[in-house]
Amino acid sequence: MKEKSKNPDNLTEIINGISELKAQLSDLNALDIAEIFEELERDELIKLYRILPKSMAAEVFASMESDQQRIIVEALTDAEIGEVMGGLFVDDAVDFID
Numbered sequence: 001m002k003e004k005s006k007n008p009d010n011l012t013e014i015i016n017g018i019s020e021l022k023a024q025l026s027d028l029n030a031l032d033i034a035e036i037f038e039e040l041e042r043d044e045l046i047k048l049y050r051i052l053p054k055s056m057a058a059e060v061f062a063s064m065e066s067d068q069q070r071i072i073v074e075a076l077t078d079a080e081i082g083e084v085m086g087g088l089f090v091d092d093a094v095d096f097i098d
Helices: 008-026 030-038 042-051 054-063 066-075 078-087 090-097
Strands: none
Touching: 008 042, 030 042, 030 054, 030 066, 042 054, 042 066, 054 078, 066 078
C-alpha cells in the first residue's frame, strides 16, 4: 500500500495544481468545458465541476448533457444545487426539471 506523504510541500504542490487547473478552466467557454466533461468518468466529472469558478458553474451545467447534469446534482449538497439553479436562466432550469 502506498503511503501518502505528509510533507507540507506536497500539499502546496496540490493546491498550486488545483489553482492552475481552475485558471485554465476559466479561460475556456462553457460549451468547451461541457465537451471536456463528456469524456470524464463520474468521479473526475464531479471533482472538476466542484472546482469550477462559481461564476461559470451554472452556465457549464446548462451546457452539459442531461445524464451528466444528474450525476452532478446527485453529488451536490442542497445549498450547492440552489446556487446552480439560481444561476440558470429560467428556461434552462425548466429543461432540467422536465
